[in-house]
Amino acid sequence: MGEKLLTVRQAAELLQLSPLTIRAWIRRGKLRAVYLGSDAAGYRVPASEIERIIHGRDGGETQVQKEGACA
Structure with missing residues (x-):
């Protein structure tokens, strides 16, 4: 089972920051993330x-990782 992934909004709420800051x-x-392949998915x-x-x-x-890419 993979690691839990949070939306940008969820991450922002947990860190008490704006979603714009997270992006x-x-x-x-500064923050590792997985890109899901479309602007809609983010x-x-x-x-x-x-x-x-x-x-x-x-x-x-750290680097942004594309979905399915090996680290």
């Missing part, structure tokens, strides 16, 4: 990324 962090590589943020940010485990810049 900017994804573009800058991005999903792994729950572990929220934990990493909350607990200050910022290991540096």
Whole structure:
């Protein structure tokens, strides 16, 4: 079973930030995300990324991963 993925809105609520900030962090590589292949579907943020940010485990810049791509 895979890791739980959150919508941008859910991630923003958990981090008490704007969805625009979450998207900017994804573009800058501050927050790892999976792109679901269309603008309508958008991005999903792994729950572990929220934990990493909350607990200050910022290991540096991360990359956006395309769905189905190997890491």
